[in-house]
Amino acid sequence: MTPTVGSPIIVFDSDIAGGERVADYLAENGLPADVCGGTDPLLRRLQQQPPRLVLLHWGETTPTPALETVRQVRDVSDVPCILRARQPDSVTDRVAALESGADDWIPVEVTIREVLARIRAVLRRAGHDTAAARYDEALAQRRSSLPLPPAATRHWRLSPERRELYAPGGTPCGLTSAEFDMLHVLVQQRGAPVPRDTLSVAVFRRPWYPQDRGIDNVAARLRKKLATWSRNPQVIKPVRGIGYVFTGF
Structure with missing residues (x-):
């Protein structure tokens, strides 16, 4: 086959x-x-x-x-x-x-x-x-055709078009594709826990299973990366038995 x-x-x-x-x-x-x-x-x-x-x-x-x-x-x-x-x-x-x-x-x-x-x-x-x-070529073409990054502001900016997070001042945080997908889902459900299965489908396009550590690994890397920019050390907080919740920058 x-x-x-x-x-x-x-x-x-x-x-x-x-x-x-x-x-x-x-x-x-x-x-x-x-x-x-x-x-x-x-x-x-x-x-x-x-x-x-x-x-x-x-x-x-x-x-x-x-x-x-x-x-x-x-x-x-x-x-x-x-x-x-x-x-x-x-x-x-x-x-x-x-x-x-x-x-x-x-x-x-x-x-x-x-x-x-x-x-x-x-x-x-x-x-x-x-x-x-095709993935690499399409991604490069898409980025080249996008408008310039947002101007510097005092606020955080999550740009689905550029698939990037900008810190206050306009500096990009350099998220990987998996990190961006996870953050995007969590931000959309701000204040509400998002189950691991929902995150796994959004990030990896596969169901989650109990031994699957993929989502936890992405969350750990994302928290560590955001700690450099955010004053909130629990910007992404684990929820026991469920998944993760975005608590705000």
């Missing part, structure tokens, strides 16, 4: 929290991603709704489980597959991974920015990066 352009990337990782951090970063850079922690669910997904690529984290003490997963993937799908090491690797490991069917091998010391670049390179070779290219 051939992946569709809109299909997400699957981050295969037994460490769900670690996988979510990677998925969040990919989503913030125009590559929607889901996390999968088991081989059986991964194989079912490949046959029912093929992704554009599988990023498989290799963190075991022996390469056998990871290599066996790659072989099982190859038995049911030709989807691009990248192995990312989380431990010191060797030439033997790299060769074994590639011979097992992996399209690329990423050493443990490679930064997340290079991981993103390698994923896009593999997608280009496979002919599945048209969506990401």
Whole structure:
């Protein structure tokens, strides 16, 4: 089966929290991603709704489980597959991974920015990066056609057109796409708690589940970033058992 352009990337990782951090970063850079922690669910997904690529984290003490997963993937799908090491690797490991069917091998010391670049390179070779290219091109064109940023004022400005938050004085706060989407939803419901499921759909375009830390990670980064500009340390406040609430700058 051939992946569709809109299909997400699957981050295969037994460490769900670690996988979510990677998925969040990919989503913030125009590559929607889901996390999968088991081989059986991964194989079912490949046959029912093929992704554009599988990023498989290799963190075991022996390469056998990871290599066996790659072989099982190859038995049911030709989807691009990248192995990312989380431990010191060797030439033997790299060769074994590639011979097992992996399209690329990423050493443990490679930064997340290079991981993103390698994923896009593999997608280009496979002919599945048209969506990401269109996303980047459309975003650049949209920004170039927008009016100039708002003039300096004493007030905060949230600009949906430019997808930016401006502090008093007109300085942009430099939010990521995920951070902006979360803040936009929270501001629209100011004073009312917004459930994690609502935020997850708005930010990641996927339902929330109890082990999903993606929304909490975005909220933590957003609070830390806004603390630099706002006098209110609880501008975004967690609501136990529900989600988050915007309390004002």
